[in-house]
Amino acid sequence: MRSIWNGAISFGLVSIPIKLMxxxxxxxxxxxxxHMEDGGRIRYRKVCELEDREVTQDEIGKAYEDADGSMIPITDDDLTQLPIPTARTIEIVAFVPEERIDPLQMGSAYYLAASGAPAAKPYTLLREALKRSNRVAIAKFALRGRERLGMLRVVGDAIAMHGLLWPDEVRAPEGVAPDAGVTVRDQELDLADALMDTLGEIDLDDLHDEYREALEEVIAAKAAGETPRESPEPAAPGKVLDLMAALEGSVRAARESRGGERAGAAEGAEVRSLPRRAASARRTPKETGGKKSTSTAAKKPAAKKAEAKKSTASATGKPAAKSGRAAKKTADPGTAKKATGKGATTRNTASKGTAKKTAPRKRSA
Incomplete structure (x- = not known):
């Protein structure tokens, strides 16, 4: 790399000769x-207004235009004799945490290279001091005719310097933000967080200038006498009327573009249908006259349960709790035969009598 400025870093009483690149x-x-008509180059010539002739670079100098239009010549000697210590020196004035620097102030970036063997030791000292302190150095320097502000930090094994704008050169964001009164709901923030999580991180080295690559293809095609290939016409953006719908669509599209790796448990979960419940007595309408329907007594488990309750009532002489339905089902021998199936042959006359005694008790609906 070619150096564009030679000077020194002033670090207290330590001076470090450096080259700026x-x-x-x-x-x-x-x-x-x-010229579109014949393809000739359009060039700009430097012409003196008073003499109406083209002048060479050696004849051109600098001047400041005053308010009345008069020119005040400024020579290179005038600039080199300015009473500032940063004419050929990068003067470190403070060390601050890097987060104190507003990115809006950052400008051009430079590498500072040690100039000669004597600069190696102090250069390494400054680099290691910056590393251990986790801070950056704020410095002043003069470049291209004006004093500038800079930030020195460590990049690998080198010291880099970022040109900074002076604080009064950064505009305040007045009138930039939307008017007050806009409310963002928690659901919208949740979807925005989900979109950020889905997009995730990216290696900046994978990013490249697609516009430049496409432009180079056009130039190569025209140089070879070929017709450049037509690019697909971009889809017209639709109007976003529903922010929630737009966020949900963005999350869905981001997940699809990422191959569904982070689709989430909700999207990848297996959906199973619940087993259908067997027909119960609640589907059978009640008979008129307050009598319960016995059409559901054909279920064997219900019949066995009724038998158990009836045998308990026979043994104790008292009807078991909730035995009204079972007693009523056995009051009619025909109905009981349907209800018990094979178990009907095991019933005796005593149990029937017991069922008749308990039949008048009706269960509340």
Missing amino acids: NATESHSVSFRQI
Whole structure:
């Protein structure tokens, strides 16, 4: 990497000679202006207004335009003799936690390289001190004709510096937020959280400039005399009328795009139907005259239960609790025969008599 500035880091009484290099590079595709009729390049020439002629770079200097339009020349010597200590020095003024720096202030990024063998020791000292303190250094430096603010931090085994805007250069967000009175429900926040969880994290190294890649394909196709392939027309976005529906649809789409890995237990659960209950006496209408229907007595378990209750009543001489239904079912020999099936042959005359005695007792509905 080519250095763009040489100077030193001032760390108290310690001076660290360094070289400043750009830490980033632009991969954007640049264009030239041409004359559409014949393809000729359109160029800009630097012309002196007073002499009406083109001038060379050696003849061009700097000047400040005053309020009345007059020009005040400023030479390079004027800039180098400015009474500031940061003309060729990155002066560290404080050490603060990194979270104190507002990302809105961050600008260009640079690498600071140790310049020569004598700079290796103090350079390493500053780097390790920043690591151990978990803080960043705030510094002032002069670059391209003006004093700037910078933040020094450790990146790998190197020290990087981010150019910072001065605090008064960051605008306040007045009039940016929507008017007051907007209420967000807990259900909407829950869906927003679910959407964030579904989207999850991503490795930033996997992201790339798809627009630049598509543009390079167009340039390559036209250079080869081919027709660039047409890209599919993007679908027109629909109007969001229901925020909850939009959030639910977003969560659903995100889960589908992720292959259903985090679809959730609710979506992946097995649905089983409950077994149907056998027909009960509640489906049979009551007979007129207050008598219970005996059509459901054909169930063998019910008949056995009735027998047990009747035998208890015979042994004690008292009707068992809730034996009214069983007694009434056995009052009619024909009905009892249907109700007990094979068990009807085991009944005796004494049990029938007992059933008749208990028949008048009616069970409350």
